[in-house]
Structures are given as structure tokens and as C-alpha cells.
Amino acid sequence: METDDELVAKTKSGDLGAFKDLVKRYEGKVAGVTRSMLGSTADAEDVGQEVFIKFYESLKKYRGEASIGTYLTRIAINLSLNEIKKRKRRWSVFSLEDEGSAIPAEENKMDLKELLLFELDRLEPDFRAVVTLRLIEGYSTEETSQILKVPLGTVLSRLARAQVKLRKGLSEHLNE
């Protein structure tokens, strides 16, 4: 199996087949991040595609300072945050309810995991980003800080506050 560096080198010399292998290798990671940030929607896949296209376009600048997984995760988080901002503008233009404020009509039929994802969707984007990276994708707090380019203290603070919000949203169900 070819290493990431070998695939990147081949892609840089015009081999799209090598790039396709890279996409297959990291699709899961990118899907995990965009779906956590945007929900299991078509937007998540559109953003996922955009992540890889941006990566392809920026390959000339890629020097291997970070691993490809980390690099793609950073792009995925940034594009997801942009998409969330776009959604908010769309919601305000059409005067619909704020995203995440509606309580599901059939809450009692959702399982705990689904409720948790619903509560995650209600978090502020910055909080959602730290939860996605640290608690869902399993990055360390230091890696999360590097990916998001925020101080470690900020990551820890957002993480703690996000966790409290999630816990409060699910308090009745967590005792089951």
C-alpha cells in the first residue's frame, strides 16, 4: 500500500488516480467531521466534496507540516463553519425559526444517540467544533487546539461548557 507522501507526489505530477486513492483513504474522517458539524444532510456531502477539491487545489502549497488527516480535518471544520454561517443568513432572510431552537415533535421516539446529535446541532458552532474534534473524532486537546488555531485554554473552556450544555439537554434521558 502506498504511503500518503507517495500518493501526494503522484497527484502533484498529475495522477488523478492517486488522488482518488487519497480521497478513499480519508473519506471516512471528512464525513465524520462534516456530518457532526452539519448533520446527516446533503450539505454535509457537498461540503465533503469541497474539502477534497480545496485540498487538491492547495496541494502545491502542501509541504507535509501536518499529517494529511489533520490538514483535511482543518479544511473540513473551516468549510463547515462557513456553511453554518450561510445557513444562518438564509434562515434570517426567509424569517424561519432559528436553526436548532425547534424541539422535535417526536422526541420520545428518538433514541439517546439521536437526541444527543440533536443537542449537538443546537450548540454554537465554535462549541460544536471542539466537541466534534475532541469528543467525537478523538483528537487530543492539543491537536484540537492546533487544528482550530485557538489557545489550549480556549479549547478546554469551550469543551467544558459544551459538555455541560449537552448534559443539561439530555438530563432526563441520561438516567435511563
Place this chain on the structure above:
Amino acid sequence: MIKNVNEELLAKSFDANLSHVELDELQHTKNDIQAKKLLAQHGKLRQLLLRKEQDSFGPFFAERVVNQIKRLSKEIDYQIYFFFKKYQLAAVGLVIALIVLNIFLSDTITVKSVLGFENQPAGSDSDLIENLDLFNELTN
């Protein structure tokens, strides 16, 4: 039961190296029932969130990405092509305008004057004659 358990501190304890002050505060809540309950809930929440399976965008995602890249690079090629085509007419017009200008500015209508070449200075021919003389001198 301790009132107002610092829930953020409890949550923070999962990830951060706490200071002595924070550790002391946590120690005091160690045996508190509410604190234990909160801690357990946070632990469960974190367990639920942690990804256990690889996610995916479905079959042929990589192919869709590559096709999109190919389509975008074709679009760029078309943009470059249409850019030159758009300004081709302007470029031809400019060349014609320059030729017309040269014709108006020159005294005679010759190929050189139309193309904007200056008249050759008189000295250059005599230089050539001098060079020929030198050749004769050397060979004789």
C-alpha cells in the same frame, strides 16, 4: 449534599490538568451524591459521542470528487480560451490602428514604414563599405 456543584469543573476534569485550587475543590465534592451523578452522566455522554465506526459518504464518492475536479479544470480551460477569444478582436483592432497611425506618420508608404521601422541611418551603409575595404586590404 453540596450546593452548587461546579459542573464545568467536573466536565473540565476529563480533559484538563487542573490547578491545585481546582483539585481541592473537586476533592471536596468527591463524596457528594449529586457530583457523582453528574460525573457519571458526563462519562456516559462522552462514551456516546465517541465515534465507533468509520463514517462514509456512500459509494462512488471518490469518483464524484475526481469527476468534479476534471469538470472544474475544463471550466478553467474554457475560461482562458474565451478570455483570449473575447479580446482577440480588440487586439486585432489595436494592431490595425497602429498600422494606420504609422501610415499617417510616415512620409512614404513602404513595408518598413507601415511596420513602424525607423529609416536606416546613413552611417550603417558606409560601415559596410569600410568592412569590405578592410577585407580587400587583408587579402591583398
